[in-house]
Amino acid sequence: MNVLxxxxxxTVAVAIAVGxxxxxxxxxxxxxxxxxxxxxxxxxxxGFFGGxxxxxxLINIRDGGVNxxxxxxxxxxxxxxxxxxxxxxxxxxxxxxxAAFNPLSLGIQIALLExxxxxxxxxxxxxxxxxxxxxxRVFPYLFPLLMNPPSETSAIITYIGQREGGAEKLKGKKIVxxxxxxxxxxxxxxxFELLSKKYGFELQQIEVPHPGNxxxxxxxxxxxxxxxxxxxxxxxxMNPVAIKSAQKVGFPVDHLIGNVWSNSxxxxxxxxxxxxxxxxxxxxxxxxxxxxxxQVVDKVYGAGKGNLEDKKRIGSVYHNLGIVNGILxxxxxxxxxDKFGHRALSSEEVQWGxxxxxxxxxxxxxxxxxxxxxxxxxxxxxxxxxxxxxxxQWDGKKWSVISDWVKPDRVLLRPIIEAAAEKYAxxxxxxxxxxxE
Amino acid sequence: MSALVEQAQLVKTSxxxxxxxxxxxxxxxxxxxVPFTASGYLLDAILTPFLALALAAVGLNVLTGYAGQVxxxxxAFMAVGAYAAYNFNLRIPELPLLFSLVLAGVVAAAVGLxxxxxxxxxxxxxxxVSTLAAQFFVQWALTKFAWFSNDNPSGVIDxxxxxxxxxxxxxAPGRYVFxxxxxxxxxxxxxxxxxxxxxxxxxxxxxxxxxxxxxGVPVLRTKLLAFGVSSFLVGIAGVLWAFAYLRTVEPDGFNxxxxxxILFIIIIGGLASIRGSFLGAAFxxxxxxxxxxxxxxxxxxxxxxxxxxxxxxxxxGGLIIVFLIAEPKGLVALVDRLEEQVSRHAGRLKRRFI
Numbered sequence: 001m002n003v004l005x006x007x008x009x010x011t012v013a014v015a016i017a018v019g020x021x022x023x024x025x026x027x028x029x030x031x032x033x034x035x036x037x038x039x040x041x042x043x044x045x046x047g048f049f050g051g052x053x054x055x056x057x058l059i060n061i062r063d064g065g066v067n068x069x070x071x072x073x074x075x076x077x078x079x080x081x082x083x084x085x086x087x088x089x090x091x092x093x094x095x096x097x098x099a100a101f102n103p104l105s106l107g108i109q110i111a112l113l114e115x116x117x118x119x120x121x122x123x124x125x126x127x128x129x130x131x132x133x134x135x136x137r138v139f140p141y142l143f144p145l146l147m148n149p150p151s152e153t154s155a156i157i158t159y160i161g162q163r164e165g166g167a168e169k170l171k172g173k174k175i176v177x178x179x180x181x182x183x184x185x186x187x188x189x190x191x192f193e194l195l196s197k198k199y200g201f202e203l204q205q206i207e208v209p210h211p212g213n214x215x216x217x218x219x220x221x222x223x224x225x226x227x228x229x230x231x232x233x234x235x236x237x238m239n240p241v242a243i244k245s246a247q248k249v250g251f252p253v254d255h256l257i258g259n260v261w262s263n264s265x266x267x268x269x270x271x272x273x274x275x276x277x278x279x280x281x282x283x284x285x286x287x288x289x290x291x292x293x294x295q296v297v298d299k300v301y302g303a304g305k306g307n308l309e310d311k312k313r314i315g316s317v318y319h320n321l322g323i324v325n326g327i328l329x330x331x332x333x334x335x336x337x338d339k340f341g342h343r344a345l346s347s348e349e350v351q352w353g354x355x356x357x358x359x360x361x362x363x364x365x366x367x368x369x370x371x372x373x374x375x376x377x378x379x380x381x382x383x384x385x386x387x388x389x390x391x392x393q394w395d396g397k398k399w400s401v402i403s404d405w406v407k408p409d410r411v412l413l414r415p416i417i418e419a420a421a422e423k424y425a426x427x428x429x430x431x432x433x434x435x436x437e
Numbered sequence: 438m439s440a441l442v443e444q445a446q447l448v449k450t451s452x453x454x455x456x457x458x459x460x461x462x463x464x465x466x467x468x469x470x471v472p473f474t475a476s477g478y479l480l481d482a483i484l485t486p487f488l489a490l491a492l493a494a495v496g497l498n499v500l501t502g503y504a505g506q507v508x509x510x511x512x513a514f515m516a517v518g519a520y521a522a523y524n525f526n527l528r529i530p531e532l533p534l535l536f537s538l539v540l541a542g543v544v545a546a547a548v549g550l551x552x553x554x555x556x557x558x559x560x561x562x563x564x565x566v567s568t569l570a571a572q573f574f575v576q577w578a579l580t581k582f583a584w585f586s587n588d589n590p591s592g593v594i595d596x597x598x599x600x601x602x603x604x605x606x607x608x609a610p611g612r613y614v615f616x617x618x619x620x621x622x623x624x625x626x627x628x629x630x631x632x633x634x635x636x637x638x639x640x641x642x643x644x645x646x647x648x649x650x651x652x653g654v655p656v657l658r659t660k661l662l663a664f665g666v667s668s669f670l671v672g673i674a675g676v677l678w679a680f681a682y683l684r685t686v687e688p689d690g691f692n693x694x695x696x697x698x699i700l701f702i703i704i705i706g707g708l709a710s711i712r713g714s715f716l717g718a719a720f721x722x723x724x725x726x727x728x729x730x731x732x733x734x735x736x737x738x739x740x741x742x743x744x745x746x747x748x749x750x751x752x753x754g755g756l757i758i759v760f761l762i763a764e765p766k767g768l769v770a771l772v773d774r775l776e777e778q779v780s781r782h783a784g785r786l787k788r789r790f791i
Binding site for chain 1: 595607690
């Protein structure tokens with residue numbers, strides 16, 4: 001009879017689960033969050049989604065929503081695993097008034113490539129995403145906002161060139177790329193090769209298998225290769241291990257340049273003293289001095305609604321990235337509302353908003369985000385939006401910005417993006433849209 | 438012997454046994470009701486992965502449950518199947534999808550045979566460890582040689598849309614019926630195989646290898662056949678997993694965790710039981726989702742998703758332990774007992790009223 005009892009219990013559980021409704025009602029815009037607070041990449045997940053939720057909360061508390069439309073969200077744990085991300089997507093897309101998905105995982109984004117097209121839901125991959133998806137003609141629903149992997153790569157090489165005293169000085173230099181053994185890590189292999197040919201530097205790319213907590217072999221190879229610079233294209237635990245291993249083999253840490261996912265406090269603090277002098281790329285500086293971050297502290301954390309458990313992480317790199325992501329999502333909704341009316345929008349209408357997401361320095365000042373991001377200009381064809389980046393250095397306690405805004409060489413990169421997108425279009429029988437602007 | 442005769446008579450006297458009626462009912466529901474009534478979420482996020490993993494479990498059960506050879510390389514054979522189907526599809530575009538599917542199974546079987554060779558010398562844990570080689574080698578090869586992923590820089594490929602005889606299966610019901618049909622056909626053929634002389638050879642080798650050899654069972658051939666058939670089924674499951682469920686293929690998704698997952702499915706479901714494979718897959722796929730939804734609905738406002746996720750893991754782990762202590766033979770034994778109880782009740786009621 002035990003069995004029958006457990007069946008009864010299960011039936012009740014199913015009834016509850018099925019009855020569980022999504023939070024959005026008629027005048028609410030719903031953000032399905034595929035977050036990860038568990039697993040090897042939890043530091044990134046909690047910081048980013050914490051910042052994102054904090055900003056959505058700020059809009060609700062300070063302004064009562066976007067033009068009166070309240071923002072709602074629910075979280076679904078992916079653990080950065082593709083399979084769970086797909087399940088979360090299928091679960092959450094049935095919610096009412098879905099705005100956009102922000103998976104923060106290249107693997108999940110790839111799995112959603114075709115689904116976003118059939119479901120007409122925007123997928124936002126800030127600072128990452130597949131190279132080809134920047135081409136809005138083929139991928140109307142994908143937005144690798146601010147900076148896609150080719151732009152990032154180009155910005156790093158440009159910065160190294162600046163440090164050496166001009167791009168022509170790159171000739172004959174030796175650069176090693178240490179990359180994470182995941183789709184994200186491998187995405188830039190051909191871009192580095194292209195840049196190496198263009199600038200004439202010697203290039204060696206070395207993979208670190210996921211999750212990357214042992215890199216002895218890789219760093220011995222690096223010691224033998226004696227490169228001038230090592231570009232760290234890491235993620236999660238791989239970063240502090242790389243910094244410590246660099247110190248062990250005697251590689252100067254200020255010639256170790258981290259990419260956009262190797263740039264957080266969580267990457268350098270565990271490395272301790274070894275990280276002093278480490279340089280990395282950012283699209284948004286850390287710090288709490290920006291007015292919008294101040295408002296998050298006052299209005300959201302002040303009301304006890306802050307998402308970060310550890311208040312010391314407010315204004316950290318991931319937290320600020322989450323806030324910037326919140327700004328971009330909310331502004332896209334605002335822009336779409338100006339066209340379609342001040343009401344909860346369908347995901348297709350939100351897509352229009354993202355495609356016309358133009359924030360100049362004036363608007364960014366109004367948002368209280370001067371210095372946090374420079375500008376963005378998304379168009380029908382360009383879904384990245386011409387973002388720019390800065391470089392920062394760790395002094396053992398905090399990051400300090402050491403460069404001005406650096407622009408990637410997009411003229412060089414655009415043909416690669418278009419070629420990749422057109423290849424995809426042919427393989428999948430897609431007729432690219434014609435963008436008139 | 439007498440039991441066998443009795444069974445034979447039973448089959449002769451009534452063709453429609455309760456279990457056959459149950460299966461027929463299940464068929465009607467699976468084909469006639471589910472595709473038309475179920476939501477996209479149920480079809481795409483629950484039933485499709487359930488079917489793919491169930492088929493993989495059937496494959497592993499042939500090898501481990503029936504033939505007694507432990508393997509930790511199932512995910513590798515899934516990966517071989519998925520990548521082979523992708524490459525057949527890409528490089529020979531005029532090949533229909535069903536052909537690439539079968540060919541992918543054949544390639545997986547061939548790889549399985551190679552990695553099955555150590556089983557001729559090794560047994561038990563030692564064999565399990567040697568199948569790990571398949572797991573690591575396949576994943577390494579698929580990441581190392583960009584050819585397998587058509588030189589895609591990130592090493593991830595998009596699965597092509599499913600189509601049968603020119604008809605495109607884009608909707609969730611189409612994908613579900615595609616999976617269901619493949620799984621049904623493959624399972625049916627497996628059941629036939631297990632009922633044949635080869636199937637009995639599997640069991641003989643599992644129960645006592647020396648004795649099997651003495652009575653003339655070709656041990657070598659039997660073991661390799663088990664590896665081949667098992668990898669074939671697992672390979673096809675890999676194609677379904679990649680093409681119908683995830684619709685993307687990346688080597689990382691076929692890691693050791695997936696191999697363990699399939700092994701747990703057959704242990705929890707019941708070794709040497711086809712039904713057990715399906716029950717185990719249902720448990721492993723559906724139960725965590727159910728728990729996560731219940732958790733979200735009841736406590737979503739109190740705890741963040743990370744805490745919920747952690748507590749779910751504890752609950753599932755605890756349940757598996759409790760459950761295996763209560764019923765070491767797996768879910769299938771539990772269901773059998775339940776059926777027995779029901780039929781006993783039914784019999785009592787019948788006697789009372791008639």
